[in-house]
Amino acid sequence: MVDGIRSEGGATTSSDPMEFDLYATIAAKSMLRAAREELRAVLGVDEAIVAMGQGKLVFRCPISSLRALGDDLGQIKALERVGYLMTYRETTESSPHGSPESLDDLARLLAEECDWRKAAKLLGGGRKLQFRVKRSGNVLRGHSTSEIARSLALGGVVDERAGWSVSVRGDLTVTVELSDVGVLVGVLIAKQADFNEGNVEVKGLDPVVAWGLVRAADPKEGEVLLDLCVGRGLVLAEAHRLCGGLGSVLGLDLDEAMVESASTNTAGLHRAQIMRADATRVPLRSGSVDLIVSDLPFGYKMGGSVEDNAGLYTKIFAEMERLLRRDTGRAVLLTNHDNHPNMASCLERAAWLKLVTRRHVLLGRQKCFIYLVAGAGASGANEVLKPGVFEWEERRGKERWSKRRRLSRKGLKLVVV
Numbered sequence: 001m002v003d004g005i006r007s008e009g010g011a012t013t014s015s016d017p018m019e020f021d022l023y024a025t026i027a028a029k030s031m032l033r034a035a036r037e038e039l040r041a042v043l044g045v046d047e048a049i050v051a052m053g054q055g056k057l058v059f060r061c062p063i064s065s066l067r068a069l070g071d072d073l074g075q076i077k078a079l080e081r082v083g084y085l086m087t088y089r090e091t092t093e094s095s096p097h098g099s100p101e102s103l104d105d106l107a108r109l110l111a112e113e114c115d116w117r118k119a120a121k122l123l124g125g126g127r128k129l130q131f132r133v134k135r136s137g138n139v140l141r142g143h144s145t146s147e148i149a150r151s152l153a154l155g156g157v158v159d160e161r162a163g164w165s166v167s168v169r170g171d172l173t174v175t176v177e178l179s180d181v182g183v184l185v186g187v188l189i190a191k192q193a194d195f196n197e198g199n200v201e202v203k204g205l206d207p208v209v210a211w212g213l214v215r216a217a218d219p220k221e222g223e224v225l226l227d228l229c230v231g232r233g234l235v236l237a238e239a240h241r242l243c244g245g246l247g248s249v250l251g252l253d254l255d256e257a258m259v260e261s262a263s264t265n266t267a268g269l270h271r272a273q274i275m276r277a278d279a280t281r282v283p284l285r286s287g288s289v290d291l292i293v294s295d296l297p298f299g300y301k302m303g304g305s306v307e308d309n310a311g312l313y314t315k316i317f318a319e320m321e322r323l324l325r326r327d328t329g330r331a332v333l334l335t336n337h338d339n340h341p342n343m344a345s346c347l348e349r350a351a352w353l354k355l356v357t358r359r360h361v362l363l364g365r366q367k368c369f370i371y372l373v374a375g376a377g378a379s380g381a382n383e384v385l386k387p388g389v390f391e392w393e394e395r396r397g398k399e400r401w402s403k404r405r406r407l408s409r410k411g412l413k414l415v416v417v
Ligand SMILES: C[S@@+](CC[C@H](N)C(=O)[O-])C[C@H]1O[C@@H](n2cnc3c(N)ncnc32)[C@H](O)[C@@H]1O
Pocket: 203, 204, 205, 206, 228, 229, 230, 231, 232, 233, 234, 235, 252, 253, 254, 255, 258, 277, 278, 279, 280, 294, 295, 296, 297, 298, 302
């Protein structure tokens, strides 16, 4: 147990009124070491307790230190969110009832164990709170998370003297995390500034795979990136994350619903443009594109068949050779294993695009390949490569991509000032 945080009957409370307890969310076990290192280097936190079945870190640090960092808070990439810890109760052998057993039990816990007045002093009074509930395992299984949030909002659990009101849309978020291993209540203070999955309204390609595709294309400031089959726009979102300074990020799709969806998902992105167009007849000038990154139709979920794709891929390749800059142009294409003969014949017939690397990747259970193709002048095009691995990765593994993707974000940003 960390000095200064004591556990009483399973409830974690601060013993020093001058110091405040914070919690941070980590997305995966693989981020734990990086998270600890960042806490030490940026916030001077030497010890942090792993909580909530490894999903959280609980530590001591004044909120003022977080605030004083300003933009330097962006050095923290490994933590998803940081919040002010109102209470944390673990389910242990000595305290088997860490998780609340009923809504009344939970309301009592929030009313009696959370010091709303102290929190209002630290975070500013007169604000509107909203409750966000996350539930996993068997705890309060008979209730939906929205029902729990509503019941807390209506239940008057916030101390009236705190000067806060509860609303459906508040300017402060109270997070209530319920699981079989315990309960954690906190107020969100900072979160990752990047466009992330949380902002994507409609899911499409796995964002980690989309990140890997863009990373393989090695985007540089000022370059024009095009996705010929934009779907829901995940590739463009990841391109923006990896290289905010791209000249433009363009996406096209034949399907009106996809165009709409990609437009929604990329609405906040700088210099992004989505259009309805055919990948085989793109309304752009020859040699006007630096990078093409596309998740091609497989003939699996998105209609078509491997036979149809033979014609489609041939036309797409011809269009890519017209659109890409001859000197530095490069493309990264994803398709499934069944379409490999189509890709192989396109590569054989290509006038100037050559295969640089072909990497295997699993999408769910679907065996797929990522093809990096480039002209002779593109960076990396002539390197001697490890078979099946991109030159920037040490070894295979989407898990590694996931970690690298997180560590390349813009970093934490305060949501409460
Ligand atoms: C495999 S999906 C792409 C999924 C996308 N990466 C995502 O994240 O949602 C293929 C997309 O290609 C589009 N498509 C199929 N044929 C096309 C064509 N000739 N021109 C443009 N888009 C096409 C489909 O409408 C579909 O949205």
